Amino acid sequence: MRRSVVVERTCNLFRASALMLALLAGFSDASGAVSGVRLDAPTFNPAAGESSLLRFKLEADAGSKILVYDPDGGLVRTLAVSAGPSGEERQVSWDGRDDSGRVVPDEAYTFVIDTLDGSVYDPATASGGEVDDIRNPTFDDSGAVGYTLPAPARVLIRLGIRNGPMYRTLVDWKPRSAGKVTEYWDGFDADQLVKLRGRDDFTALITYSTLPDATVITYGNNQETYRDYKLGRGKDRPQKPERRIGEDAKQRFRPDLLVPPAWARAPEVTMTFPDVSEPDAVPAVKQSVNVRIDVAEDDKPRLMEDQFEVLLFVDGQFFAEAERGYLPLNWKWELSQFPPGEHVLTVNVSSFKGQVGVASRKVRLEP
DSSP: OOOOHHHHHHHHHHHHHHHHHHHHOOOOOOOSOEEEEEESOSEEOGGGTOOEEEEEEESSSOOEEEEEEOTTSBEEEEEEEOOOOTTOEEEEEEOSBOTTSOBOOSSEEEEEEEETTSOEEOGGGTSOOOEEEOOSOEEOTTSEEEEEESSSEEEEEEEEETTSOEEEEEEEEEEEOSEEEEEEOOSBOTTSOOBOTTOTTEEEEEEEEEOOSSEEEEOOOOSOOHHHHHHTTTTTOOBOOOOOOOGGGTTOOOGGGTSOGGGOSOOOEEEEOTTOSSTTSOOEESSEEEEEEEEOTTTHHHHHHSOEEEEEEETTEEEEEEEESSSOEEEEEEOTTSOSEEEEEEEEEEETTSOEEEEEEEEEEOO
């Protein structure tokens, strides 16, 4: 099945990044002194007083530190486990709070076991990062999007039309647990101008990258997003040491090789008509209209560090492309080639690291 222009480029980008990782990866520095690592549950709600229980065994009788890291490698919490007989199962409970006692935002957090005899178990060096597409999702009239994950993973869902624009990012590399997953969608594009569900040319990309072992997903924090956390109190947390990827994981891909999770969201794109007195109105134009395309200020620094391009579509058909080194983009849209009536202008701001922002506006062309 053919896909939208941006959806197809996204797939190619992920495959190229997996190859790059294979070339750069080395050997794991894990000693194998830690075994039997498992979590009692894949998710928990710290805001409701729940905890996550980690179980493991050590070959030596030394004590250990359990380090909880956010997906950007920031140290969230340090937990101590006392020494015990070698081979005996040990356990540690994490209440979903950071070292200051505050509940962490909803995300995926990974446990690293650092034993006092010098052995380190870092699951990110040997697991996770297996990437694949969901090929049989369901889209029903009730608004449910259904699919099945073989393992806990980060999920990306982009919606568009074949050979046309991407109209919406429904799920933006969010962590999901294994099994049947249901997302909800109203059937429209991000700006509520184009109904996609039910169209013959509708297409979707649902891809995932598995999470490392010993990773737990938190939920229930409605007060703080993960991105706000990383821009605020989680900004200057100590970082996890760099460790070489294990031989058995070298073919795997991680979205954070493209953009770290705190920044992986689609940039918020704005498209305005500067000469129109009512900003939210559908402008009535005769020959042309001035268009201004920009992104939100807090999205701009990361986007400007990378190469990106601006793709323009009219009524779902490719219209123009501009590789730009700056934003905002000011452009005069000539409409003489279009028939009178309403037309939808859609922009995809697409970075070379996989971020894609979308905006659509409607105009009415007068005879």
